[in-house]
Amino acid sequence: MSPLGSQQLSPPSCRGLGRALELCQAAAQMNKNSSDIMALAPNTPNRRGTVCIFGTGDFGRALGQKMIQSGYSVVYGSRSTQVSNLIPKDAEVLGHTEAAQKAAIIIIAIQRQHYNFLTPLAEVLRGKVLVDISNNLKLNQYPESNAEHLAQLLPGSKVVKAFNTVSAWALQSGTLDASRQVFVCGDDVEAKEMVMNIVRALGLNPLDKGSLLAAQEIENYPLQLFPMWKFPIFLSLGLAAFFFFYCLALDVIYTYIYENNNFSFFIAITIPNRICPVMALILLALVYLPGIFAAIIQLYRGTKYRRFPDWLDKWMLCRKQLGLIALAFASLHVVFTLVTPMRAFVSWRASKGIITQALKNKTEPLDHTNAWISDSYLALGILGYFLFVLLGITSLPSVSNNVNWREFRFVQSKLGFLALTLCTAHTLVYGGKWFLSPSAYKWYLPNIYILSLIVPCVVLAVKFVLIFPCVDKPLTQIRQGWERNPKYSKQSNYIINKSAV
Amino acid sequence: MSPLGSQQLSPPSCRGLGRALELCQAAAQMNKNSSDIMALAPNTPNRRGTVCIFGTGDFGRALGQKMIQSGYSVVYGSRSTQVSNLIPKDAEVLGHTEAAQKAAIIIIAIQRQHYNFLTPLAEVLRGKVLVDISNNLKLNQYPESNAEHLAQLLPGSKVVKAFNTVSAWALQSGTLDASRQVFVCGDDVEAKEMVMNIVRALGLNPLDKGSLLAAQEIENYPLQLFPMWKFPIFLSLGLAAFFFFYCLALDVIYTYIYENNNFSFFIAITIPNRICPVMALILLALVYLPGIFAAIIQLYRGTKYRRFPDWLDKWMLCRKQLGLIALAFASLHVVFTLVTPMRAFVSWRASKGIITQALKNKTEPLDHTNAWISDSYLALGILGYFLFVLLGITSLPSVSNNVNWREFRFVQSKLGFLALTLCTAHTLVYGGKWFLSPSAYKWYLPNIYILSLIVPCVVLAVKFVLIFPCVDKPLTQIRQGWERNPKYSKQSNYIINKSAV
Amino acid sequence: MSPLGSQQLSPPSCRGLGRALELCQAAAQMNKNSSDIMALAPNTPNRRGTVCIFGTGDFGRALGQKMIQSGYSVVYGSRSTQVSNLIPKDAEVLGHTEAAQKAAIIIIAIQRQHYNFLTPLAEVLRGKVLVDISNNLKLNQYPESNAEHLAQLLPGSKVVKAFNTVSAWALQSGTLDASRQVFVCGDDVEAKEMVMNIVRALGLNPLDKGSLLAAQEIENYPLQLFPMWKFPIFLSLGLAAFFFFYCLALDVIYTYIYENNNFSFFIAITIPNRICPVMALILLALVYLPGIFAAIIQLYRGTKYRRFPDWLDKWMLCRKQLGLIALAFASLHVVFTLVTPMRAFVSWRASKGIITQALKNKTEPLDHTNAWISDSYLALGILGYFLFVLLGITSLPSVSNNVNWREFRFVQSKLGFLALTLCTAHTLVYGGKWFLSPSAYKWYLPNIYILSLIVPCVVLAVKFVLIFPCVDKPLTQIRQGWERNPKYSKQSNYIINKSAV
Missing domain, CATH: 3.40.50.720 (NAD(P)-binding Rossmann-like Domain)
Known part of the structure; x- marks a missing residue:
């Protein structure tokens, strides 16, 4: 002892x-x-x-x-x-x-x-x-x-x-x-x-x-208890709660009132599996949105020597957290989707469809368009999720410490935008056919995957404009220290230009 | 050269x-x-x-x-x-x-x-x-x-x-x-x-x-070759072997003798997929059991200034390893479950069921209770596994180094108990309907998921008692240095109280 | 401010x-x-x-x-x-x-x-x-x-x-x-x-x-932009492209020409899910192949005091990268496989089979051999992938830093070969029955999983020879500094032997 x-x-x-x-x-x-x-x-x-x-x-x-x-x-x-x-x-x-x-x-x-x-x-x-x-x-x-x-x-x-x-x-x-x-x-x-x-x-x-x-x-x-995580977590919880009640209204209550079907068990898997991908897509887009804002502000001001507005600063500082929460939602979406065939409701629906065909004494031929759509949205989703996981692994401290600045940027920016593009395409292909169908608009409200597409599509569209050479070139110059209009940082400008730094 | x-x-x-x-x-x-x-x-x-x-x-x-x-x-x-x-x-x-x-x-x-x-x-x-x-x-x-x-x-x-x-x-x-x-x-x-x-x-x-x-x-x-892992791995292997033969007896041998069905291929997936969740749940409960023991010992002694028995010390030191092995079993359970629809036996059973219905010329209506149970045990399992993976990620050295003591405790203790609760609920909902059914007791032996519930239920019940204010308050005081009965550490007590540390 | x-x-x-x-x-x-x-x-x-x-x-x-x-x-x-x-x-x-x-x-x-x-x-x-x-x-x-x-x-x-x-x-x-x-x-x-x-x-x-x-x-x-990753990535992309066109020819074009079936949608999931496991298996074998070469060279030369050829040096240095790319392909294979039941084509094929049986008014009995094969290749694949993921986690910098040389070697060498063996067995059991069937050889070309087995089988066979005591003993001695034929490093030999180092 x-x-x-x-x-x-x-x-x-x-x-x-x-x-x-x-x-x-x-x-x-x-x-x-x-x-x-x-x-x-x-x-x-x-x-x-x-x-x-x-x-x-x-x-x-x-x-x-x-x-x-x-x-x-x-x-x-x-x-x-x-x-x-x-x-x-x-x-x-x-x-x-x-x-x-x-x-x-x-x-x-x-x-x-x-x-x-x-x-x-x-x-x-x-x-x-x-x-x-x-x-x-x-x-x-x-x-x-x-x-x-x-x-x-x-x-x-x-x-x-x-x-x-x-x-x-x-x-x-x-x-x-x-x-x-x-x-x-x-x-x-x-x-x-x-x-x-x-x-x-x-x-x-x-x-x-x-x-x-x-x-x-x-x-x-x-x-401290995860101070950097507070805002992203509250934002996610708030958004998730909103989407939950939105889905509850459209998928359970509407169906109960107008179609007299009790689908209350949708609360366990169907609705979470609708919220998760929507949350993942929106949060991933929110990771890249402040960068878009920053680029527009810098282009408009013509200098990098001015402070961003406070909200943008704060937003930029919690992008890693937003991205990881998005990855968590995406992972839940993957697992919720993969258990689909094990659900009693799904196997009941499948066997009902087969029995109906069998009783009609005929087999339907393979719908090639349907096969294409089904396979390609699955493939897009898998590749997008794969890149997303890669981003998550790169943000582990021990991995990011072994990566230089250029490599980190390549993964987080290039691969990140690729992941966002793939995930947006996954959602578009999945829901595409319902966009113009009036039956998708219960109570004149759009389905939530339509809502989820707004932010990512805006981010991707503006990013697409920003990589055009005529926009990219001045932006690069500004970020290297060039100023279109030196009035903004008059005092410092003299030293910066003269001492050749 | x-x-x-x-x-x-x-x-x-x-x-x-x-x-x-x-x-x-x-x-x-x-x-x-x-x-x-x-x-x-x-x-x-x-x-x-x-x-x-x-x-x-x-x-x-x-x-x-x-x-x-x-x-x-x-x-x-x-x-x-x-x-x-x-x-x-x-x-x-x-x-x-x-x-x-x-x-x-x-x-x-x-x-x-x-x-x-x-x-x-x-x-x-x-x-x-x-x-x-x-x-x-x-x-x-x-x-x-x-x-x-x-x-x-x-x-x-x-x-x-x-x-x-x-x-x-x-x-x-x-x-x-x-x-x-x-x-x-x-x-x-x-x-x-x-x-x-x-x-x-x-x-x-x-x-x-x-x-x-x-x-x-x-x-x-x-x-050294993983000295901290030796005991947890041998414990897991021993338990897993016991449950393997238990399942072999009940699922393969019993069925062969009394129902004349040769289900020997159950050895490949069905039985492993029964052992894995049971092992994961028991090992996860064993991670939290020594903390419960420690609390009871401290409450009973009324002081923290006495060494725990050796077996408790050793047990506490291998909790991380136990938890990670539990996570490995849980992950195997997830993958084994997700491949279910791809198994020849499962698709044969499904088509047999459908054909039987078709030949009877009728479709069964949706069983809402069944849909609820199926969806909710899946959802509970997914959420429990999700938290479990979070715990695993937090125990990566580079992550835990970036987390302060309070945050580490929050994740490992609060989220850990939540994961245990969800996983226990998952098992309860999954097997609940068979508890009282005599056909579940082949050879008067309970099914192994019933065995697996004993330890987690005990841990959760005692933990529930321990968070009551009337128990939590003295425990907190003891852990802050207060002693109910100073006789245990008489000599040191004088210094501790007087020098106000 | x-x-x-x-x-x-x-x-x-x-x-x-x-x-x-x-x-x-x-x-x-x-x-x-x-x-x-x-x-x-x-x-x-x-x-x-x-x-x-x-x-x-x-x-x-x-x-x-x-x-x-x-x-x-x-x-x-x-x-x-x-x-x-x-x-x-x-x-x-x-x-x-x-x-x-x-x-x-x-x-x-x-x-x-x-x-x-x-x-x-x-x-x-x-x-x-x-x-x-x-x-x-x-x-x-x-x-x-x-x-x-x-x-x-x-x-x-x-x-x-x-x-x-x-x-x-x-x-x-x-x-x-x-x-x-x-x-x-x-x-x-x-x-x-x-x-x-x-x-x-x-x-x-x-x-x-x-x-x-x-x-x-x-x-x-x-x-630098991932200099160590360049060769492994280009090798993987080249191999993957080759296998893609190979599969395209056999699965889509051949079927279209000779069976008049338009399976172009196979491009989305079916073909990727054939390429991924093949790539994973070949790359994993390529991780262990240079070690085999090194052992043979050392045995042949009878000394470790001579430099390996340059290509072998470079190959050895990118084994970690090869292994991680193999893991990425294996992970994609897992997800591609798990989404199978969700594919429109697969559910169409399944219901067609069931309806055909139903219309014939009979149910087929369970094929036990088939159940065994199906379950065992799934189980082998799951265990192999599980070990593969373990290897991946161990190669995270923060984990490998906490592991001593002996532990690292145990995981990367022993568990690595076990993973390779399991994955090879998974492929053998999966495709075994088609090996001798002439219909598997469209245009007299073997199916790609047969191609994928060549390298792993060679690696495992040679490794099996190398662990025999009569081969392992001299190799161990050589690697401890013993030289069969001191002429190779004459000058240094004197010092090494005399000063007892």
């Missing part, structure tokens, strides 16, 4: 979240396995230096343990100097003042609400590097970040924010799949460099985020 | 494995391409320093080549000082003693069984940093690690273990997709730091694993 | 590509969001040092902004010293001479065609480190790389190539999913180290590529 109990190792993010985490437990357990292996360095005289840790909580102990392994001397500052069996055995435990005097760097592993107890120690901590590793329970819980609060309390010390996004798991385990990125910020460059050296010595990757003003962002990071 | 033949560049792991590797060959070939491009640095006076390499084997040469590129002077120690055309051309080749005298760091690129020849050199090597890069052929082949053996032979030298997990491919090629992690361990912090600086200079990421005691683990690393 | 307009931040790779990038725009927009958060470090006295940037273009400003955040003092060299509101506010703008005098490192953020204006500054720039960050518009646009050109113009300065593969996005945004790798090369090791320290300070990973001769490669990198 190792002296360091493994249950005590929840990361600060867990603690900060204030939530019970069975996953954390697993993380903590990692330590048990590795503590048998990752031996503490013997007490060689040439240690890296001494680090003081205020607080003997879960994360303080895990960090100390890891530092000792990496060759640091660790001294804990605690109100009680009674040596606990939870504290790493090679660490010293002293009173706060004595501990702080021993080291140039003090890691503040205590919660924000107890920072006040540090003020009497201001004199001892003067000139020292204080590392704030704390997290909060909510986004923007306090007006200023914990690190800035600490810096205000102890103006004589150099406060650096670090380690708050690291879990005890990443610290303790030798696994490569936990994120090793440590965000660091602080006003004192030397202090920051000292902390970043510790981060590197622990096998983690420090990332300098600038001055202490960035602490708020760093503290919010582990509390 | 470059002087460095490309076939000679197998990594130490290849050599160590003692296996013929055509993949290694490809790695080695990389060098040919890149050696034309990655030019040797000219003999500028300001080199980084001199490194000595004992041994001119494959990996020794590859490492030397790379070091010269990165600006080091390299001198090879060899019994023969005859210059071979395989040795990088800017390197010197000297006798062992002369070579060792020229450098502070000596890389021991020779196999463990020849370490003895180093003992006469003990005096020359005194105080030098020796880098052990060797691998073995088997796990725990020797009682102590190669690096520790070297340290015992030469107690006056500072032994550092490094580079053994790197392949010549990663060293030579400019590709980004080879792992760049280099595990380093050693008792002397300064020596370790010197080696880690070389690792960084070569464009690799050093990871400090502590003292030389960790060498055994580092040497075992490249010899 | 931040003083740094966000539209100006296109990366050098965008600029270099000379293409209009809507994606770049999004990258640039990132800055807007982050510039509010990533505050500039206050003017503390302890800055890291001063860096001079020549040129105030998009990338020059982005780099300067990032450097200021990381604690550097930045001074811009410009012909006009008028302070533009586009320049980061904490940066100084001076004339070129004054700016260069202030710093030891000068970043040349101007285009190659304007390098000449630097020659008058040669005296000022003597001994300074010049960082060339430029890109070109085309591969090998100039005889020598931009960096070498710069070094020739200013022989007294130390030129280092760096930053050209980094986008403004990676510089500015805190997202983790942009590639952080910075290739660095240069003839002066100290200068290179200084630049690499800056790279590290900006949170990026420097990778030393050797001397300035590597600049050409580094400059070509962002201009």
Whole structure:
């Protein structure tokens, strides 16, 4: 039984979240396995230096343990100097003042609400590097970040924010799949460099985020829940709900009222399988629409040196998310379609058709047009979906990191437009024959696949115009820095043109 | 033709494995391409320093080549000082003693069984940093690690273990997709730091694993074959075999004996497609069961400051693997189900049904209940599988690295339980009507989908209890550090409460 | 409104590509969001040092902004010293001479065609480190790389190539999913180290590529478009085209001429679904064929210390790409097959068969052999595809990085051969009954699945021979370094054997 109990190792993010985490437990357990292996360095005289840790909580102990392994001397500052069996055995435990005097760097592993107890120690901590590793329970819980609060309390010390996004798991385990990125910020460059050296010595990757003003962002990071996904998801849910009720009205209620057929079971598969392709097509078109807008704006303004409107900026930033949600809908459409032959309703309808023919004592000949249409919309859909999946794979972080800018652009732009074209053609061929048929317009409303075609067709039509040389050439020039009308960025223009950049 | 033949560049792991590797060959070939491009640095006076390499084997040469590129002077120690055309051309080749005298760091690129020849050199090597890069052929082949053996032979030298997990491919090629992690361990912090600086200079990421005691683990690393997967895979194979014979008995043998039907071809698809969903559901439930146990144990003990039983620890550590195997079974179930209409047996059965109706001269009306059941279990299964795939994608290392702790928890816990609920509902709706039918109990044994429901239903029921506020609140408090009964961790408690961590 | 307009931040790779990038725009927009958060470090006295940037273009400003955040003092060299509101506010703008005098490192953020204006500054720039960050518009646009050109113009300065593969996005945004790798090369090791320290300070990973001769490669990198994929893709397209016309002739034209059936709609699905599995099987076999060749060559030569022929080297290097293209074809085959029941032609054919039976007033009994064949080729195909997908997932960079050499080999070699065996068996069982039937040989030509079996069967047969102990043992020895006939590598042999490596 190792002296360091493994249950005590929840990361600060867990603690900060204030939530019970069975996953954390697993993380903590990692330590048990590795503590048998990752031996503490013997007490060689040439240690890296001494680090003081205020607080003997879960994360303080895990960090100390890891530092000792990496060759640091660790001294804990605690109100009680009674040596606990939870504290790493090679660490010293002293009173706060004595501990702080021993080291140039003090890691503040205590919660924000107890920072006040540090003020009497201001004199001892003067000139020292204080590392704030704390997290909060909510986004923007306090007006200023914990690190800035600490810096205000102890103006004589150099406060650096670090380690708050690291879990005890990443610290303790030798696994490569936990994120090793440590965000660091602080006003004192030397202090920051000292902390970043510790981060590197622990096998983690420090990332300098600038001055202490960035602490708020760093503290919010582990509390965020997919911030980039919020708008795309709400948009998709809203659109999907609209289309659901639209289909419900036309396919179930209309049929019930006018044809006296109860098709309520359409809610399970038929209607979802109508909504999914429509959503996939519209969202995929929405991925490429802002690029079209941007090109038109740049052509109209004749310069790239002006900011786009805010809504366009935001839209452009969530294109990856929109595309992935579109891929999710497309995948659901594929599976919903493939289970068709297994549905009781479909096999009932098929056998009814066959029996009707059999009772008439005749077989209908093969309708070649129908065979062509059926096969070609399936083939178009399959190829479009195939390219769509390729786009999805390319947007996996590890794949996109191995691809250069030109390759990424080729896949996301060229193949993306090809996928959009194929999917639009798939929908057109599928529904083409009903466009002019009056029976397709129940209650004078168009079928939803007609609605779904509007955005993609507009995007493809405008894109088609934009690749004409007479439009493409000036656009390329503008994007290389040329300006039709230099009045827009007069001041900067002089420097840009003269210094030949 | 470059002087460095490309076939000679197998990594130490290849050599160590003692296996013929055509993949290694490809790695080695990389060098040919890149050696034309990655030019040797000219003999500028300001080199980084001199490194000595004992041994001119494959990996020794590859490492030397790379070091010269990165600006080091390299001198090879060899019994023969005859210059071979395989040795990088800017390197010197000297006798062992002369070579060792020229450098502070000596890389021991020779196999463990020849370490003895180093003992006469003990005096020359005194105080030098020796880098052990060797691998073995088997796990725990020797009682102590190669690096520790070297340290015992030469107690006056500072032994550092490094580079053994790197392949010549990663060293030579400019590709980004080879792992760049280099595990380093050693008792002397300064020596370790010197080696880690070389690792960084070569464009690799050093990871400090502590003292030389960790060498055994580092040497075992490249010899392991999915150690975390062993238990989950054997468990799955065992369960799958049990269910296979269970189904064989009920579906093939029973039918043959009592109904005189030879359904032996069920072995190919029908039975696998019964086993796969059952395995997927049970394994998915087993992913969430240990979390339930942990919660109950913590509630019962009233503290998180006590270690879980060992079996629970181990179980928790292989949840990711269990989940991925469950996903594999679920995917097989999906494909096996989707090919159903293509099976000769199924189309024969369908046409038989239709012909029977046709001969009776009547068509059966649509059974609405049946249509509802069929559509809804399909829809539930599709949605459950969709969430399941999402969970799988999130567990890809590059995705989970880009997700913070809260997001990871949201996906793995919330969406995971939703997937489990949907899959359980899918099975319940599918089999519901047979539960009370006596004909479903051949030989008084329940059908296997009934067996498969036990674990998931228990997990969901207990989880339902655990999210009640009266249970959730104390659990959350316990996981935040509160203790109902401080007797369990008396000694540590004092510090924890007083120092306000 | 931040003083740094966000539209100006296109990366050098965008600029270099000379293409209009809507994606770049999004990258640039990132800055807007982050510039509010990533505050500039206050003017503390302890800055890291001063860096001079020549040129105030998009990338020059982005780099300067990032450097200021990381604690550097930045001074811009410009012909006009008028302070533009586009320049980061904490940066100084001076004339070129004054700016260069202030710093030891000068970043040349101007285009190659304007390098000449630097020659008058040669005296000022003597001994300074010049960082060339430029890109070109085309591969090998100039005889020598931009960096070498710069070094020739200013022989007294130390030129280092760096930053050209980094986008403004990676510089500015805190997202983790942009590639952080910075290739660095240069003839002066100290200068290179200084630049690499800056790279590290900006949170990026420097990778030393050797001397300035590597600049050409580094400059070509962002201009390449999947260089490793070119040969496999052209090979696949050529083969696919051949098989398309082969199928067109046999399935459509032959049928039209001799059976007077117009099956032109086969072009949409039937023929693609014949080509895809054939392509997948052949390409998968081509992945394993070079390994077979290599083994035979090594056995014949009795040594591994000789280079393979060039074509074999190249073939081995594109095996991953061949395998992934094979997987793409296999996936298309799966989807094309699964949509079969939805095709108008197929349901017409099925109902025709049923009606024919119904009109004859009899039902045919189940053909057990047929049921066995149908089920087993489906099951073999499903399992083969399942393993194939596993191989594909393992080749994702983030997964293969988390796997050691032995595990990677196990998956790619053992599971790969198992997948090949299953897929070959799938094809054999599917087409087995037609092998000896004369009607399968239209125009005396074999059906394409017979053609597709040649390569895989040869590979499997030879592999089967190679795993016999009497062949495997000498091969293993050869690959461990043993030589049957040392004449091939006489010179090196002495060293290798004597120094016991």
